Amino acid sequence: MxxxxxxxxxxxxxxxxxxxxxxxxxxxxVLQPAEVLLDLYGEDIRGRAYVTSDTLRGEQMLRPDFTxxxxxxxxxxxxxxxxxxxxxxxxxxxxxxxxKDNEYTQVGYEVFDRENPxxxxxxxxxxxxxxxxxxxxxxxxxxxGVLMAAVQGLETTERRKRALMRHIWRPRRFRALIxxxxxxxxxxxxxxxxxxHEDPLGIDVPMIGMRSRREIAARIExxxxxxxxxxxxxxxxxxxxxxxxVRETLPFALEHLRDIAVDMPAITxxxxxxxxxxxxxxxxxxxxxxxxFETSYGRTQMEYYDGFVFGFYAEGRPDLPPVxxxxxxxxxxxxxxxxxxxxxxxxxxxxxxxxKLEGAL
Amino acid sequence: xxxKLGVPSKGRLMEKTFDWFGERxxxxxxxxxxxxYAGAVEGVEGVELVLLSAGEIPRELxxxxxxxxxxxxxxxxxxxxxWDQQVEEIAPLGFGQADLIIAVPKIWVDVxxxxxxxxxxxxxRAKHGFRLRIATKYHRLVRExxxxxxxxxxxxxxxxxxTEGTVKNLxxxxxxxxxxxxxxxxxxxxxxxxxxxxxxxxxxxxxSRRAPVDDVEKATLEALTAKLGVGA
Numbered sequence: 077m078x079x080x081x082x083x084x085x086x087x088x089x090x091x092x093x094x095x096x097x098x099x100x101x102x103x104x105x106v107l108q109p110a111e112v113l114l115d116l117y118g119e120d121i122r123g124r125a126y127v128t129s130d131t132l133r134g135e136q137m138l139r140p141d142f143t144x145x146x147x148x149x150x151x152x153x154x155x156x157x158x159x160x161x162x163x164x165x166x167x168x169x170x171x172x173x174x175x176k177d178n179e180y181t182q183v184g185y186e187v188f189d190r191e192n193p194x195x196x197x198x199x200x201x202x203x204x205x206x207x208x209x210x211x212x213x214x215x216x217x218x219x220x221g222v223l224m225a226a227v228q229g230l231e232t233t234e235r236r237k238r239a240l241m242r243h244i245w246r247p248r249r250f251r252a253l254i255x256x257x258x259x260x261x262x263x264x265x266x267x268x269x270x271x272x273h274e275d276p277l278g279i280d281v282p283m284i285g286m287r288s289r290r291e292i293a294a295r296i297e298x299x300x301x302x303x304x305x306x307x308x309x310x311x312x313x314x315x316x317x318x319x320x321x322v323r324e325t326l327p328f329a330l331e332h333l334r335d336i337a338v339d340m341p342a343i344t345x346x347x348x349x350x351x352x353x354x355x356x357x358x359x360x361x362x363x364x365x366x367x368x369f370e371t372s373y374g375r376t377q378m379e380y381y382d383g384f385v386f387g388f389y390a391e392g393r394p395d396l397p398p399v400x401x402x403x404x405x406x407x408x409x410x411x412x413x414x415x416x417x418x419x420x421x422x423x424x425x426x427x428x429x430x431x432k433l434e435g436a437l
Numbered sequence: 438x439x440x441k442l443g444v445p446s447k448g449r450l451m452e453k454t455f456d457w458f459g460e461r462x463x464x465x466x467x468x469x470x471x472x473x474y475a476g477a478v479e480g481v482e483g484v485e486l487v488l489l490s491a492g493e494i495p496r497e498l499x500x501x502x503x504x505x506x507x508x509x510x511x512x513x514x515x516x517x518x519x520w521d522q523q524v525e526e527i528a529p530l531g532f533g534q535a536d537l538i539i540a541v542p543k544i545w546v547d548v549x550x551x552x553x554x555x556x557x558x559x560x561x562r563a564k565h566g567f568r569l570r571i572a573t574k575y576h577r578l579v580r581e582x583x584x585x586x587x588x589x590x591x592x593x594x595x596x597x598x599x600t601e602g603t604v605k606n607l608x609x610x611x612x613x614x615x616x617x618x619x620x621x622x623x624x625x626x627x628x629x630x631x632x633x634x635x636x637x638x639x640x641x642x643x644x645s646r647r648a649p650v651d652d653v654e655k656a657t658l659e660a661l662t663a664k665l666g667v668g669a
Contacts, residue, residue: 118568119580119592171518171577242559242589249587252552266549266631276546282626285542285604287561287569295547295560 079428079437083181086427087163090183090207094161097203099185102160104145106167110135113144116380116411126167126178138167142184143380143405143422144412150188150420151413157189163427176397177428186422188409193419194349197384197404198356204388204400204423205362211433213388213399217326218373220244220403221383222333222346226319229342230312232257233305235298247375254316259307270296271303315340322371326354329369353384380408384421390433399433400425439485440650440657443497443506446474446488450640453532454507461665481664483657492516494643499523501647504658511537511615511638515575524643528667533640535615537575539633542604542611543626550632551586554611558590561610572596572609575635579613582635601625642667 095101107128113121114135125140139145142162150158163183170176185203187196205215227240236257243249255261270276276296283289315336322332333347350369358364374385383404390396402423410417431437444465445451455465464479465486476486487503494508495516507530517523541548548557558569569591573579576593583591594609601621603609613635616622622629642665650658662668 114592118589120584120589122576122593123580123584174519239556239559243587246587246589249555252587264550264552264631267553270546270549277544279544279546281544283542283544284626285610286565286607287542287545287557287610289544291560291564292545292547295557298560299547 082431082436083428086431087181087183090425090427091161091163093207094159094183094185094203097159097185099159099161102146102149102162103164104139104142104149104162106139106165107136108139108145109133110137112148112412113137113140116144116408123171124168126169140168141166142182142424143186143408146184146186146422147405147409147412147420150418151409151416154188156418157187157191159188160184160186160422175395180426180428182424183427184422184424186420188418188420190419192356193383193404193421194352194356196419196421197353198360198362200402200421200423201357201384201386202360202362204386204402204425207425208388208399208430211388211390211399211430214368214391215386215388216368216370216373217384217386218370218375219346219350219384220374220381221349222319222343222371223375224382225343225346226316226340229340230308230316232308233301235302236305245375245377247372254308254313257305257308258310258313263303267299271300311339319343320372322369324369326350326357326364326367326369329371330354333371349383374403380405382407386423390429393433396429396432397426399429438651438654439483440505440654440661441485441487441503441648442478442661443487443489443494443503443508444476445491445494445507447490450491450507450533451488454530454640457530457532458665463661463664481657481661483653484661495520495524498643498645499647501645501649504645504648504650504654505661506643506645507640508643509533509535509638510641511535511575511578511636513641513643514636515578523646525646527642527644527662528665530640530642533638535617535638537578537613537615537635537638538629539571539579539611539613539635540601540616540622540627540629543628545628548630550630551583551588554630554633555588555590558588562590568592569611570594570609571611571613572600572603573613574600575613575615578635586632601627 110127126138127135129135146160165179166182167179170178187200189196227237230237240253277293319336322329330350337344337347354364374381381403385403387398387401389398400423404421406419409420444454458465462480466477468477469475474488476488478484478486491508492512494506495513497503498506499517513520548554561569571591572594574597579593596603600612600614603612
C-alpha cells in the first residue's frame with residue numbers, strides 16, 4: 077500500500093476507536109479565515125502557517141491545526157458535554173528545516189465538559205496513551221496553570237503581573253522581565269533619562285501617527301509607577317525559580333510543589349488540581365509513579381494550552397516529532413466563545429509517525 | 438557554454454557594480470539602445486551578463502539560472518530560506534551599505550528599546566482593538582527578529598515603497614526599513630530604536646550553489662574569480 081494510503085487507513089482506525097469512546101466525528105475546512113488565527117497568535121503564526129489570499133475573501137490560512145475550528149464549531153452550536161474526533165491534513169511552514177514535514181495527518185480527540193476537569197484530563201491522556209502504548213514511548217507532562225497561578229500570586233503590581241502573563245509562552249522575555257522587576261537587570265539609560273526628565277513630552281517634535289499624546293503620557297505615567305514599585309523580593313524570585321525547575325516523577329513533583337505552596341499559597345488551587353488529576357489518572361490505570369512531570373513543559377511551543385499539557389516521544393529518535401501531544405485550553409474557548417466559555421481538553425496523534433516507528437513506512 | 442553573471446539592471450547599484458568589476462579588469466557594459474536590457478563582458482571569455490532587477494537576483498541564484506549574482510545581503514536573507522545552503526557569499530563589494538532597522542515616531546519619547554516597543558504594542562492593542570502596525574517589505578526578517586526578541590501584539594503591513602510616510606498617513610504606527618544615512622527617517626519625524634538593528638546589508642557578489650557547471654564552465658568560473666581576486 078502506498079504511504080498515503082497506509083496513513084489514511086491508520087487514521088481511520090484511530091478515529092473509529094475514538095468514536096467507540098463516544099466521540100462525534102466532525103470535519104473542518106482546510107482553508108481557515110486568517111483573521112481569527114492572526115488575532116489569536118499574532119504575526120508569529122505567519123511563520124508557521126501557510127497564508128494565501130484572494131481578492132474577495134482576503135487572507136486565508138491552510139489550517140495549521142484542528143483545535144481552533146473545532147472550538148469555534150462547538151461554541152456556535154455544540155451540545156454539552158461533547159466529545160469530538162476528526163482526522164485530516166494540517167499544514168506547517170518549515171523554512172528552517174527541509175527535513176520536517178510541512179503537511180501531515182492528525183487524528184484528534186477533544187472533550188468539552190464542565191463537570192470534572194481532572195477526569196476529562198485523565199480520560200484524554202489515558203486514551204491516547206493506550207493507543208500509542210505498543211510503541212514504548214516516553215510520556216512528558218506538565219501544567220501551565222501552576223506558573224500562571226504563581227505569577228498571579230506575586231506581591232507586585234497588576235501591571236507587572238499582566239506583563240508576565242503575556243509572556244508566559246516566551247520564556248526568554250519572561251526571564252528578562254523577572255530580572256528587571258527583581259532589580260537584577262540595569263535600567264536602560266534611555267529609560268533612566270526619561271524618568272529623570274520633568275516634562276519629557278515638552279519637546280518640539282511633531283505629533284504623527286495614531287498613537288496619541290495621551291497614550292504616550294499614560295505609558296510614561298506607567299513607567300514612573302513601575303520605577304517607584306519595590307523590586308520583587310529575592311524570596312519570591314527564588315520560589316518562582318524553584319517552581320520552574322521542578323522536574324520529577326509525578327508523586328515527587330507533587331510533594332515538591334506542595335512544599336513550595338506553603339510559602340506561595342497562590343498556587344495551592346493549582347497544586348490541588350494536579351493531585352486530583354493524579355488520582356483520576358491512577359483510576360484510569362495510568363502508572364503515575366513512573367509518569368514524568370515538568371513545570372516548564374509546553375512553554376516554548378506557541379500554543380493555547382493553559383493547564384495540563386502532555387506529549388509522547390520516541391526515545392532515541394530526536395529526528396522524529398512527538399507522536400502525540402495535547403492539553404487543556406479553557407482560555408481559548410473563552411476567546412472564541414464571545415462571552416461564553418467551557419473547560420476543554422484534547423490531544424492529537426500523528427499516524428504517520430506511528431507507522432514510521434513501527435517500520436511500516 | 439557560458440557562466441551567467443546577474444547584475445542589477447538600473448541606477449547607482451548597476452553603475453557601482455560595473456565600476457567594481459572594471460577596477461578588477463572585467464569590463465561590464467550595457468549594449469544596444471539605452472532601454473534595451475542587454476550587456477557584454479570583456480576581460481574573461483565565456484561570461485554572459487544578465488541584467489535583472491536586484492530583487493529577482495536571489496531567486497535566480499537559488500534556481501540555478503545564473504551562476505553569479507550581485508545583490509544586497511538584505512534581499513538574499515529575506516527571500517531565501519536557509520540562504521547559506523542555496524548561495525555562497527563570495528565578496529562584499531563595499532557599496533550599497535544599508536541597515537534594516539525598526540523606527541518609531543520621534544515623539545514616542547517613551548519608546549527607545551524593543552522592550553518598550555513590546556509594552557507600547559500591548560497598550561496600543563488594548564486601546565485601539567487591533568495590533569500595532571509595522572510597515573515593511575522585509576516580512577520574514579522583521580518577523581523573525583521580533584519573535585527572537587519576544588515582541589508580541591504587533592502586525593506587519595506590507596509597504597513596497599515610501600514606507601517612512603506610512604506613519605503620517607495613519608496606515609502604520611512604526612516602520613521596518615532600509616536606511617543608509619537616516620535622512621529620510623529624520624525628515625519623516627522617525628527615530629531608530631537603540632536595539633532595533635535587524636541586519637547590516639551591502640551589495641555582495643554571490644555564487645549559486647545550485648547552478649550546474651560542466652568542465653568548461655568550471656574553468657571559466659575559476660578564471661573569473663581569479664581575475665576578480667576573490668575565492669569561490
